[in-house]
Amino acid sequence: MANELTHSPEFLRLGIDMDGVLADFNAGWIDRYNQGFDKQLRHTDVVQWDGLHELTHFTTMEAFWEWFQQGGRSIFRDLPVYPDSIETIERLARDHRVVIVSSKFDWAIPDTLEWLAEHRVTAREIHFVHDKTAVACDVYLEDAPYHLQSLVEKRPDATVCRMVRPWNVPVPGTVDVESWGQFADLVDSLAEHAPGRRVRPTGDCAR
Numbered sequence: 711m712a713n714e715l716t717h718s719p720e721f722l723r724l725g726i727d728m729d730g731v732l733a734d735f736n737a738g739w740i741d742r743y744n745q746g747f748d749k750q751l752r753h754t755d756v757v758q759w760d761g762l763h764e765l766t767h768f769t770t771m772e773a774f775w776e777w778f779q780q781g782g783r784s785i786f787r788d789l790p791v792y793p794d795s796i797e798t799i800e801r802l803a804r805d806h807r808v809v810i811v812s813s814k815f816d817w818a819i820p821d822t823l824e825w826l827a828e829h830r831v832t833a834r835e836i837h838f839v840h841d842k843t844a845v846a847c848d849v850y851l852e853d854a855p856y857h858l859q860s861l862v863e864k865r866p867d868a869t870v871c872r873m874v875r876p877w878n879v880p881v882p883g884t885v886d887v888e889s890w891g892q893f894a895d896l897v898d899s900l901a902e903h904a905p906g907r908r909v910r911p912t913g914d915c916a917r
């Protein structure tokens with residue numbers, strides 16, 4: 711009897727960013743900040759990419775990140791998930807290769823791996839890289855303006871999706887995605903028009 715896992719095809723490599731796409735970075739730190747310092751920041755206060763610390767009493771981003779680490783368990787460990795994200799990834803992973811492509815500080819990596827495990831993210835690859843163009847994918851889902859720009863430039867054959875957020879703006883060459891449902895529909899459409907794509911390497915078996 712054939713081993714379904716060994717022989718099931720994967721159509722597309724989906725490069726998925728984490729913060730701002732899968733994990734609600736801004737809601738996570740703002741809630742913790744309000745609790746810790748008795749402030750009333752709103753999640754909607756973040757409307758630009760740079761200068762997050764300017765919303766706080768911290769005078770530099772270095773001071774912000776130092777607070778963020780919180781000793782042995784950083785705020786990255788407890789970020790909330792965006793609605794529908796985990797369920798959509800699970801569904802897409804049945805037909806495609808889910809590839810987490812995330813920029814992280816070294817100190818954030820253990821907490822991030824625990825977060826992915828806790829939320830049972832069905833990714834077969836996890837990459838922590840500063841240059842996301844180094845990880846080849848067919849489709850990218852990303853919210854950071856500078857990553858979107860470089861993906862468009864260096865991965866011209868890929869479909870680069872901008873997860874539309876208040877802190878980013880349209881980037882020429884990207885496809886705007888407003889929700890995880892819309893992203894899944896786009897992937898379905900791309901797969902339909904790219905029959906025969908197979909990316910699972912031989913020898914990749916269920917053990």
Ligand SMILES: [Mg+2]
Binds near residue numbers: 728731852854
């Ligand atoms: Mg991001």
